[in-house]
Amino acid sequence: MTVVLSEAAEARLREIIASYPQAKSAVMPALFIAQEELGWVSDEAIEWVAQRTGAAPAHVRSVASFYTMYYKRPVGKYHIQLCRTLSCAVCGGKELLSCLRERFGVAPGEVTANGMWSFEEVECLGSCGTGPVAQINDVYFERLDAAKLEELIRRIEEEQPDLRYSTVKKELGGGLADRPRSAVWK
Numbered sequence: 001m002t003v004v005l006s007e008a009a010e011a012r013l014r015e016i017i018a019s020y021p022q023a024k025s026a027v028m029p030a031l032f033i034a035q036e037e038l039g040w041v042s043d044e045a046i047e048w049v050a051q052r053t054g055a056a057p058a059h060v061r062s063v064a065s066f067y068t069m070y071y072k073r074p075v076g077k078y079h080i081q082l083c084r085t086l087s088c089a090v091c092g093g094k095e096l097l098s099c100l101r102e103r104f105g106v107a108p109g110e111v112t113a114n115g116m117w118s119f120e121e122v123e124c125l126g127s128c129g130t131g132p133v134a135q136i137n138d139v140y141f142e143r144l145d146a147a148k149l150e151e152l153i154r155r156i157e158e159e160q161p162d163l164r165y166s167t168v169k170k171e172l173g174g175g176l177a178d179r180p181r182s183a184v185w186k
């Protein structure tokens with residue numbers, strides 16, 4: 001089945017493609033656009049990216065499968081990516097995974113019944129000096145521990161903030177009221 005993305009998405013991708021010598025170079029931003037519009041990178045999203053960039057579907061799939069920022073299955077409204085690599089792990093990252101399992105009652109990769117939450121472990125998020133780190137949608141939360149993570153989840157449930165970066169509109173979401181973008185918890 002062919003997917004239909006918004007004209008704004010199509011226009012943004014045309015703009016991005018025009019900035020590269022070859023359309024194939026736009027596979028990664030095209031995947032972000034598809035994910036933003038469709039919620040995850042489905043087979044149809046792969047096909048859309050391949051058609052628009054001229055890259056082989058197998059190549060598009062290999063790019064999507066390599067990077068954890070592309071969701072290969074449906075995720076919750078808030079998707080938590082918890083770093084499991086060394087610096088975060090030795091600072092308590094492992095404990096945070098147990099907290100998420102208990103808090104949501106689902107396994108990594110599953111979505112809570114209300115559609116609000118999902119989580120997974122990922123490799124280094126590139127912020128090793130401020131671990132443990134979790135990326136929720138497109139926003140980093142750093143120096144977490146179990147209590148801070150619980151407070152963060154409570155605040156997100158209460159405020160329902162926009163934690164996404166829009167590739168189509170080129171906009172960052174507003175974030176939490178007092179922590180608009182990234183949050184290093186003291």
Ligand code: FES
Binds near residue numbers: 086
């Ligand atoms: S080890 Fe966690 S961000 Fe690098």
